[in-house]
Amino acid sequence: MSNQIIGTPASTDQNEAVSEAGFKKNLWIIFLRLFLFILAWLSLYVFLKPFADWFTYKLIGLPPESHLGSALNFFVYDTPKVLMLLVIVVFGVGIIRSFFTPERTRKFLAGKRESLGNVLAALLGIVTPFCSCSAVPLFIGFVTAGVPLGVTFSFLISAPMVNEVALVLLFGLFGWKAALIYMGTGLFIAMFSGWVIGKLKMEKYVEEWVYETGANAVDSGDMRISFEERIRYGIDAVREIVAKVWPYVVAGIAVGAGIHGYVPQDFMASIMGKGTWWSVPLAVIIGIPMYSNAAGMIPIVQALVGKGAALGTALAFMMAVIGLSLPETVILRKVLKMRLIATFIGIVGTGILFVGYLFNMIF
């Protein structure tokens, strides 16, 4: 992309007419570029599978039945596929996110009734951008602005739980059904947990100083930004997120490829299979203290599922790692008392268990 879309056009009185015309022309160029980019993306994507087959079986000459051939084919096909999906989705999400600043979200949620508020908060949690180090200031900002405690929790749970990188990987490696159920159940957990915390009236378990901190709202979120700048947001998001997760994705797929090629069929069935009822709670308990990201784990999970592990168990493990991480609860301890943190872990954990069993029933 060229440099011209970085700058904001200066709109002084003299050149307003000129910049108006220039802006329209610019917009066409942007749309054309977007169109060409998507076209190139699609045509490349279609050729990934034939290319992987040609590369492994013809060029290198490995037989498809061999361990190495099957592992290499898996790696050569899945790595570019997942990375390409990541680029396009993160770009799209970046653009959508430029419409939803946390300040706007807070204003929108302030004073909303509980149940409806929980639903809206969970949905907004997906599209509102914030990094995990902002969890505490966001919490204070929401609560002091009059967003009910349960609604705030729905937002804070949904944001990490329904994660776009996880969504892409699930779609790319398991298909749209798994991705859709993951998103649906993630939203459900966020709404349900927030609703329960609201019903339990746990406001007194928030540290006192939180309510004393008067958060004077700054309307910095209401700055109007142009379409060009939204595209820039998308590109920035791709740079930032893809640069961060690609090593995990590649490493995960490499390990997954090894499992795919070398671990015997049905090996995992006895440990993580559907038949073993205790595997879901065990996966959640092991998952909570772990701190990892979905990017490296899902490809491994996929290979394990291919060898007989149950999808629900694997997903419950992933959700526990992402949604209930110990480091995040340590951060929340600054604003919440132990009782509320324990309740939070208990409710979200129960939700994840439910999702695990549900997936195991469906798939």
Next chain:
Amino acid sequence: MKIQILGTGCPKCSTLAKQAEEAAKQLGADYEIEKLTDIRDIMKMGVMTTPALAIDGSVKIVGKVPTVEEIKKIISGI
């Protein structure tokens, strides 16, 4: 000119501090830099998403790390 970096100390905050310093130097501005790391101080400025940048007490950027060029525009725009 007073440049304030608001953030609890994540890597992005220190990147922002470096960028802001670089921008001020390039403009040859007379500046002092201050880091606000206590959540209460940050909340008092009305900021919920870190890192954030304030110039002379007014918040200019929240929730992202701008480029040096962007910061220069903000500084000279005053």
